[in-house]
Amino acid sequence: MRRRSFLTALGAAAVAACTRAEPATTTIAATRGPASPPTGDAALIGRAVVRERAAVAAYAVAAASPLLTAPVKARVEAFRAHHEAHVAAFTRALELAGHRRPDDLPVGPPPATESEIVTIEALAGVETALMTFHLDNVGRAATGELAMTVTSVLGVEARHAAVLRALAGGDAITSPFVAP
């Protein structure tokens, strides 16, 4: 019950969208092992909260730059809102499962903002690092449902990165894969 609340809170839409029943065989059950306690996934999600908060902070610094043109500023604000939604979803899942929200940690240096292009490139770097972080978590997630939900977040950050790279004058898509 506690675990279901945990997953449901994090990705209700994602989990509901999954229509394929899991195969129920002894062999597969043995492969999956016993139902994992939420602790491992909670730690994973706690780290995700911290990383998403850092992204929000980076976007806040970028958005405050007077050097951004209006269209770029609007894009930066929109992407910051997405990261705030990621923080909210991850945090809500933790709290509903009885875990406390993680403490704030140092978020590293703010993004460079000497010019609009430098700011955009810095944010693209933030997104790329975050994508890699989430991709690593996909492999660590105890359940497929959590892997799917983390990928739902990862994919949006991949979209952010593509838009930012294009705004910086580069190729939106640089590889057939999100590289770890």
Added chain:
Amino acid sequence: VTAASEDAKVLALAIDREDRMVFFYKTVLATGRLTPAAQPLARALSSNHQAHRAALADASGGVGTPRDAYPLPADLNDETAVVRRAAEIEESGMQAHLKALAVLIAPAVRTVLASIVGVQAQHVTVLRSWQRLDPVPGAFLTDGLGS
């Protein structure tokens, strides 16, 4: 039944989706309905899907040859229609890949498919930008295309 055989079934469907997208781009490039400006994009996206197919086939231990043909939308009359349909097909394939993640068992296989989902999300973004639509309409892929 083993975890590997169950994952192989899921991956076979994912490979078929990649083959469908390769077929779509190959066909529309052959029709001449894309301007020279759009053709490199179609080729690049098709190339990505071929790479996805190869990675998925590798992860599943090898899957046979693609089908000869896949059904295509009937209204591919001009570049606008082709790009709109490409975005729809990419979004549909991406959502199916995303759902498949929930039932894959091997963590390494999940990671491969998640990596592909990320890039396919970028495909949708580029195609939406081409149509002057919001390139990132939601905070989660599970939100769908939005408006």
